[in-house]
Amino acid sequence: MIGQQHHESGAHFAFTDRWGGVSAAPYDQLNLGGAVGDDPQAVHANRARTAVELGLDPAAVVWMNQVHGRDVAVVDGPWRHGDDIPGVDAVVTERRGLALAVLTADCTPVLLADPVAGIAGAAHAGRPGLVAGVVPAVVEAMVKRGAEPARMIAYTGPAICGRCYEVPDQMRSDVAAVVPEARAMTSWGTPAVDVTAGVRAQLAAQGVLVREDSHICTRESADHFSYRRDRTTGRLASYVWLGDTPGPGLGEATL
DSSP states (O other): OEEEEEOTTSEEEEEEOSOSSOOOTTSOSOOOOSSSSOOHHHHHHHHHHHHHHTTOOGGGEEOOBOOSSOOEEEESSOOOTTOOOOBOSEEEEOOTTOEEEEEESSSEEEEEEETTTTEEEEEEEOHHHHHHTHHHHHHHHHHHTTOOGGGOEEEEOSBOOTTTOBOOHHHHHHHHHHOGGGEEEOTTSSEEEOHHHHHHHHHHHTTOOEEEEOOOBTTTOTTSOOHHHHSSOOOEEEEEEEOSSOOSSOOOOBO
């Protein structure tokens, strides 16, 4: 099942759950991750099915080789067959109609668009990427190409919440030293990190107002993949792209 949100501006955002695909357990059903042990043919079928449902050409989606860093790739098309996909955790494009995809199973997917400038960006923000600064890096890469933070539409997708992401106390301290807003406590009273809160704070510091945060905690939701909960599991995908022509303004999102 896919939730898609459109703006009158011409920006599109979409988020998957785990249902409606062809993968077998424990990747059932709509696994979109190609490096988690699932049958590659099932992943290919799931990616194609999702793209078609979104009205996209399956060959016009950019996937990343995510490594929990802060590097950003600027792209004008998908990687060519046989290319070594670079290890990056953010992508930016000025090409309308080209979808940027982020794979997650607890980390926070960050989707950005400046429809006026015609620039979209996507980032994979886990705890290491948050600390490394992948969110400021993707915003800066977009600004370098003419985007304006105050004009950006920002979405974060389903991710593990701060009440569920338990970490050692020293790890929480290390994260909070860089992003204080990420300091959290689990619902059972132990140290935790709230990555989405940290992402939101980093976006605000860059002048980007988050328009929408997902209310879904992947660890709590049986409809979503969660590495923390299941270890061997599939991956969700979050997509952002700009329509072929910009719309008249920044409308409200609808599902």
